[in-house]
Amino acid sequence: MGEGQHVKLGWLGEPPAGTVSSTWGIPWAAGTLQREEQLALLGPDGVSVPVQSWSAAYWPDGSVKWTAHAAVLPASSAGDYKITKGTPSSVDQPIFVTETENGIEVDTGVIICRLNRSGNSLIREIVRGGSRICSDGRLVAIREAASVISGQKTVREETFHSVILTAKVEQRGPLRTVIKMTGRHEIHGGGRQWLPFTLRLYFFAGQASIRVMHTFLYDGNPQQDFIKGLGISFGVPMRGPLYNRHVRLAGDTGWFSESPKGLMTMRLSDRVAEYYRRQMNGEIIEFDDQEDEAFLKLLNDSAVWNGFKQVQLSADSYTITKRTQEGCSWIRSAVGRRARGLLYAGGEGGGLAVGVRSFWQKSPTALEVDDTATDEARMTAWFWSPDAGAMDLRHYDTQTHVASAYEGADELRSTPYGVGNTSECVIWCCGSTPGASELDAMTELKESPPLLICEPEHYHASRTLGVWSLPDRSTPLKAQLEDTLGSIIAFYQEEIEQRGWYGFWDYGDVMHSYDPVRHTWRYDIGGCAWQNTELAPNIWLWYSFLRTGREDIFRLAEAMARHTSETDVYHIGEYAGLGSRHNVLHWGCGCKEARIGMAGLHKFYFYLTTDERIGDIMDEVKDSDFTTLNLDPMRAYYPKDEFPTHTRSGPDWSAFCSNWLLQWERYEDTAYRDKMLRGIECLKQMPYRLLTGPVFGYDPKTGILEHMGHENYGHHLIICMGGAQVWTEMAMLLNDPEWSGMLAEFGEFYNLSPEEKSRRTAGAINGKDWNIPMLSTAMMGYSAAHSGDVQLARQAWDILLNDRSHWHIGTALQSEPVPIAEYVRPVREIPWISTNTASQWSINLIVCLELIGRHLPAALEARNDK
Template structure:
């Protein structure tokens, strides 16, 4: 981090090769940046670059904590940039947003896009130089209803289209503009409106591309409303003879390129071959009336291939298909494994390229171009391909299995009603058919959108995302820990591929517990299948990115954030504000809790990218504590008596605090700060402060916690779901000496012998349910740091590095080969692996290195199992 506060920026991945609009976030130390101070962007060549800046969060003293920035880059991009205080050069690009009665018009200087305010056309049209390259962009879907009559199943299909209810300008230049369109889907001709959607269109000045972020929520009956298809459709004018119209479809490494009227016929004379080669390269050709008369006759007789599609049916298989017209069979020109997920279609007047991000990872997906032989082609990006079986969102059983499968509640509350899914697209408006190099660059840059990032040292020194350590290999033991942290990340990266943790509803999550006998994860054992943020793997991954700056870890954490913030939590309905505990299905567990979707899990991504959708989600959970009135998290243990509801100081109240902290820092809304302070005041009055409980009576209206009893639930759950990190951040922000002392007391008390716990509390605390010492090591480190207690610090390292309780990791970390016939393909495994263990060990190790690194032992002894 620069001594003068300037932020050095570099590209997360390779420098973009196409013109690019880029949005990113930068942290600041408390007191470093006044909200009225201007900022400027300078390239490594010293020249200023126009930049649009806005605040995202504030420190308690009113100074700026996070800023967001947008810039539009054309040619000659630099390898690095510097953000510094001062007035920069103004933008001359001329991005403008105009609001009319029935549409909103965004002019980037390269394209003009008109977005609808009502009806079904979310995109009215896109123009280049006054000519349309796209019109009538609409959301489409297919619903499949199953009926059982006389023992026979019949299927009824119904088409759907998105109906606009509200269009809002969220950001209005001068470099970046965002328009949000909201509505619901409906069958043509009327009927039920359902499947709420939010689609954001992101524009940058001088860019001919548009980023689209599409979110839908499921609000149907899973036993009746089977989604057969879901996507977005665009109409593209087709100009010129059929042989000058082109389609390009991304394959595994190269491109499928054809025309509705190819020049290949049963014979290929030299003159025809030359034209054919030019046509295949995407050039416009012309036929000589005399010289090519024979060819013209052959073309008049040749078939017209009007429809093309790419279907990614699984993470390992796609097919490219084409046909002449509706009512005729599809034929298969090519197939492969993993498509790049981009389709271009256009004629002599240009065309449209549509790129779907995470195309094969979020299978089944498809890209389709129909009607290329007519005046207007229709391009469809299918987030869920209608060529695949319909979504089946029903539970995997008709009952719950608490004892045998570690499912969380006797009530079967498995419902997808209210969960969401977000997909991303990029549109490029093209004046001609792109060449292969340009198409390759489109795939790279829609798949890994260009992002400027700071050095790890800046993220670390500003403390804007909490307390963690930078990598340190100054001693052999520190090197061993760093090696293990890296190998754990590498193991999960390999495991995602080995186990094919892909799919529309699954991509981004990992699994919970391993079965070394079947050599697979316990995918069918209720509470041991999908992780669903259990023990905060999100924080683990983001810490690993922040301390390394590695792009591969960023993309891993990004995918988990996008999934867990959408699929694992409820956005509408009875459980809005809560999420589902780990299960075979992401929404399958009867335990619906606030900690699963707490804002602190997602704010890393928001502040690094300024992603508006994540901002929405963090706002959604600000009042999640009220959801406990509808569903008491302790209903299985305590009757609803004199208290409105119950809450645990952790993970419930800690999750509420996480949500409130984000509201306070983003909007300076002191009502949420005060609600947090009210809870703190209650804890201070408890018989043994934070050691009390952890279950309390709770009043969401005021934030009051009420004493019930001592040791009434497991204390390890207070700190292992992200609570330890939330509370440490509160200590930093609130600067409350008593809160600091309470955290210190907790960390020092947790692993005391039972006899000492009894003595210190005059028998009030008997040492019941203070479990799994490793989970407490970050809090022990906090206490050891505050007390300057070397013995406590050494004990914390013992629990992390020599734990006999099997809640630690093997150092060195080794995988072993699975016998060939014992699994469906060759794999390697770690038989003891548990994502709970890995997440918490990594988080605690990273924090302990920051707080008590000087107390590390000289060597790491082998772990002893008990």
Template sequence: MKTNDRATLAWLGKPPALASGATWGVPWKEGALHRDASLALRGRSGTKVAVQSWPTAYWPDGSVKWTAHAAMFPAGGAEEGYALEIGEGVRAEAPLVVKETDAAVEVDTGAMSCALNRSGASIIREMLRDGVPVCTDGRLVGVREARVRTSGRNAVALEPIESAVERTTVEQAGPIRAVVKIAGRHRIEGSGRKWLPFTLRLYFYAGAASVRAVHTFLYDGNPHQDFIRGLGIRFSVPMKGPLYNRHIRFAGDTGGFAESPKGLMTFRLPERQRSLYERQTAGACIVLDESEDAELLSLLDDSPVWGDFKLTQQTADSYAIVKRTKEGCGWIRAAVGGRSGGLAYAGGEGGGLAVGVRRFWEKFPSALEASGADRDEASVTAWFWSPDAPAMDLRHYDTETHVRSCYEGADELRSTPYGVGNTSELTWWCCDGTPDAETFAAMVREKESPPLLVCEPARFYETKALGAWSLPDRSTPLKVQLEDTLDRLVRFYQDEIEQRRWYGFWDYGDVMHSYDPVRHTWRYDIGGCAWQNTELAPNIWLWYMFLRSGREDVFRFAEAMTRHTSEVDVYHIGEYAGLGSRHNVLHWGCGCKEARIGMAGLHKYYYYLTADERIGDIMDEAKDADYATLRLDPMRAYFAKDEFPTHTRSGPDWSAFCSNWLVQWERYEDAAYRDKMLRGVECLKGMPHRLLTGPVFGYEPKTGELMYFGDENYGHHLMICMGGAQVWQEMAMLLKDPEWDRMLAEYGEFYNLPKEEKARRTGGALQGKDWNIPMLSTAMMAFAADRDKNRALAEQAWDYLLRSGFGWSVTMPLEARPVPRLEYIRPIQEIPWISTNTVSQWSINLIVCLELIGEHLPDSIEMLAAVAAGREAK
């Protein structure tokens, strides 16, 4: 069998311990997979596994570029690795069944069934296991804190909110995987006002008694009046049997909290009672004998009934578990801990429901609550934002901007959260009994690291389905040093996330921009120097690092950044829909709203590797982002309104549009978006100096036409450092247009020419103004050197990358040093010169240069210096 016909797969991390469904993506070389071909999944033992497959992207020749696959793996039966191959597979023995009626969508996995409403407040009508209800009336819940000023005093009103379903859509109907999307808004009880649009996707697998959910809400309120005090999802869970056979479980730091509404612990604990108590605490159903246990039954009649239990994760490092007997009575502290596993269970005789929130402590303040455990039905709530925490405060940090002192992007104060989103992930299990400790721990692991199969790095590399980048190479001393530095940079930021506690509902997944070595902290309060917000494409850096290594920790780092930056940093509705906010103290704080913050090329790695439908939605949202420039000209601060509909820069604006269009073209084979991209390319070909022109142009979004607007009218480094170089080089691979290739090569060769040479070549039109920061151009130089076999240009690129005299290079070896203990609030380590801009772009350019001009890299920095000195002498 040809290598192209077979993809070797391994688990990202450990194989699943529970019966689990998994969805993953596989790339294919151009021409290798026909769209009508069948695919089979085979374990290393040779056993075929039923698999559901579908295409997610196509090559220009019509062959399949990416496929997505779903399979179900039995408890403890998943093999260490699998192979996906062209050929006939096996059918699912017991496929799931999806039925649609006017009122509901019903999904039967074989292990459980679920009825989903098409309207009303209740999303999940009921979930059954073996025909017995495990939960009913699953709905979104929350609290709005309304702040008003009346009679000279501030007043606060707390208003309950709940889901109002508007559309329930079956997006996939098996045979192995089904996806149902529920969309609607939250309704405020009392006023009836509907706000906070939401989508909730539910994922079902044949044979699974669990459901995975992805919940997204968008903020569409007034941040000065509409404060979200709580937001979550609630289930009603039947509680059967005597109170001592009902169980509440919370996952702690390591083990679990296990209690019942009526515990068997009393002031005395005779031997038989102790044995029963141990069995009760372990989750077993116990039987009390009216004669033998008469005294115990009498004591139980007198003992308190604990009806309500709650675990609240107040910070990334602290949670508390409390309980109370009934409403109106005080909460009693039961336990405290550091970082909860984020899983709760409530049930009685016959079973119950376990609910887990992913990234529970990382996205604090969160909570899990089981109330009414002493009644016929308990309410189990997973809070994405705990109502016991202060309300979300989404207001800007000031009433004015600070452009000159704080590097904020515009004099206009356009800080608004209106239109930003946040996505949370959950898993719940329909249990036929109280999970034992090992099963409970396995549930925590599975919801935190959902099972995922991935290809080996060589396949990602060979297919070129995500552009051109290098595999690790340690064949020379300098290459060893470079690979070590790449690894250490990732490790530094992983450590920094933990050291600086970059956690929280609105912040988790992002990193900060610039460091302050005097205060020994990042510039969290200096306008444009705080949160990174995809500036200089750290997403691409992290995804390159995963693709070339296959490391689980790097994947999870990149995944968290993708989830955050695609939601919080981008506007999904409202005036700025299609645009994102430049880096700032608040993720939505900067007055610069630009398309490049949320371009599809930043997120498509995650989409193709996981087939995540929410990311697919976001990439679709971006396809017409260029029209947003009609509402908000990106060059409005520099040029007055003129005869052009709007303005755009070839990079990072037009390059971001191309990224969006490229994804639409490859996902849907939509020729209209391909042609819009080609229209811009043709316009650049006709410019006086082709890609060297501008970079600001007049622009018509309806046609994609770029119109001449002058030369050297903005900084050229911004054309390439926001992911533009990677977008353009991927376009070269797909368009196969020799003239476009020549334009890119011309740009790479021209960028660092002396000013006099720039002027000579262009008849004085280009005087060398704003061709800044040579390191940022090295990937473009490498493209030119590789295409034109220009060794001298390759050596110059390596010199700029590794010996930059402009403060835009990474110091090797990379070493963090301790901060004197009295100079910061606690012991920390720091790298005083660190800059995420530098790290991101240095790493991206290095990875690309190793691929394109790695053969011209000397064995050591000293040899590189000698080469550079010789070139300068000439």
């Protein structure tokens, strides 16, 4: 179970300053933890802390593979937490949930939140200390429709509000409760419904905050249905005189602090100046009717500011404005670069704060509060700001450009119908106006949710997430390779910033290929633009985190997991369960394939954080092989024949296996295990086992693969889209020596000469399209470790480190400045870079260091490849 029979836990990044809630996952080696065994949490002082635990996955032998945990952790000195077997301590004041026919009530001990089961309003009200803090929490969307008649353009906006279809208690626990609500957006006044949504609300015992996870799916016509605004809105009671009401907006570093009725007038006595300073601090002001009579007359004459908003139109610019009333102009109050994304509004007796995560990264966003001078203000967190242009989800052209732009198919299947986007925010129910330090803490908590993580050694020893290595600097060459891996991560972190890879639909992805002439990535060249999980950068980033525990890498991988699982994959419609290949638009490529959204790309984030939305997505793809009945992945190469559809052993069937593995280990659903085993048995019966194909006839109903010949498609695609990682994990789980032998055979065979391939297979396999040797080095390492073939291990290292005739990195990356006049602003570049190379070279190196690291040469060898 670990050193001292416990699992050590530490904070991702710096320890939080105060009491916080956290949910995290812990892996367990096979046979270590039985499902009936309880777990206790010990604090840094060794005292037991209440913890809520549940099983998230199981090993084939029935033991627990992953556990999930939730706790409310008090402020403490530096030190590690520990999970150990034993009875958890009891919760003094657990969450109390009451369900009725019409609603759900959640009592955390500090706030009471009443939710509806039907209607437009999701949150009926939130009460703290007997006072209502919030009411009528609902989703809002704005549709823009434009028409041109006789050369005159008319734009019409339609407002939609949420309509609840379901509301259920998804998790009911003493420390953590999750409410899941689904529905659609309905036009104001009734009528059309569209934009399906899922909203999750997370409650923790003793906490006055609620984490909100908002997901919407696009189900419109991109030629007609333009989303102008999308957000969540709350009613906030405003109590007391106007000068005792407060608005706070987070800037780059400090706070915009104002009131509907500020105390600044053309005359400001020392006495009033003191009032003014106290007002700015959020204190309640009490005037003396006699002593302050003259000032109160001035105050009555001063303007009343009824509305405030902060609009982040791009990743590098925001504006704060305010106005007196509708029909009057918005007055610019402040400008800045990157707002921290938090708004508070309230009066005497408290108010509501809402913080949007990745506020500037996912621009255009906005925070707005109106009617602050009335009894009830309206606060809205805009995930897409109505002050920006409407979303334009149309394709960038009316045709495809397969030959010139590496687009995947002649068919124009560019459609956003069925893609999604998830936004996160936190709301705080405040008993009084928070001070600057308290508000700062809120922004930090919503932006970097506290997460407990294990040490890299524990993740590694558990063998729960495939084959990867821990950092090793024991020799000069190993140290150099670790530096190179670090430099690749650093380069992409810098590129995200200097190239501005931000925005509502783009944040979390990186680009595919570089253009050294224009000194930019090939953003406008079809299949060379956004990466869309091509060659498994998700796995690269997660391996990099697991082996280092670095917070910056975790956040990089987290953003990619969130984006690629939502926007690159279809959740409803004819392509449900498939994703779109890389393109100028994330949904732009005509190739819709299972490997883009395979569950194995996202399981890292799910198991580390227990994120329920990612769990939904992994469940959505479990039957993605059936979608290929209507959209054969090989339709451009093989016309309709006697087979229901076609599949490649990789990346298609390997992606299906990834999806099935997650169903098997999460739910112990043996039907998905058996479907995977059926495919393996089919491959065993092929003339040359895994060397056969890679294209097969396929029937999703039975899972049977049918022989269609040899070398009928490129073999590098079998392994470079995550297939190698899926297959080796299957070998670890299935305990099937023949399957392991088939993988070893593949790794040893891949780089044989064409003559030797032909000799071994009696002329059936002649070495056609066994491309890009570097992509096969992890499989070579697997084969060498399996058979003890030292010569093969050395060949793998030679290909990975020395052979410059193909995709190669080798040494630490060094960017160079672009001549100042040749790009729009100063940037640095690596002219030859591609994300395909960076991702796969890093993955193969990390795996080979684990499997055949002992055979790594003492130094790089000099080669002069043509």
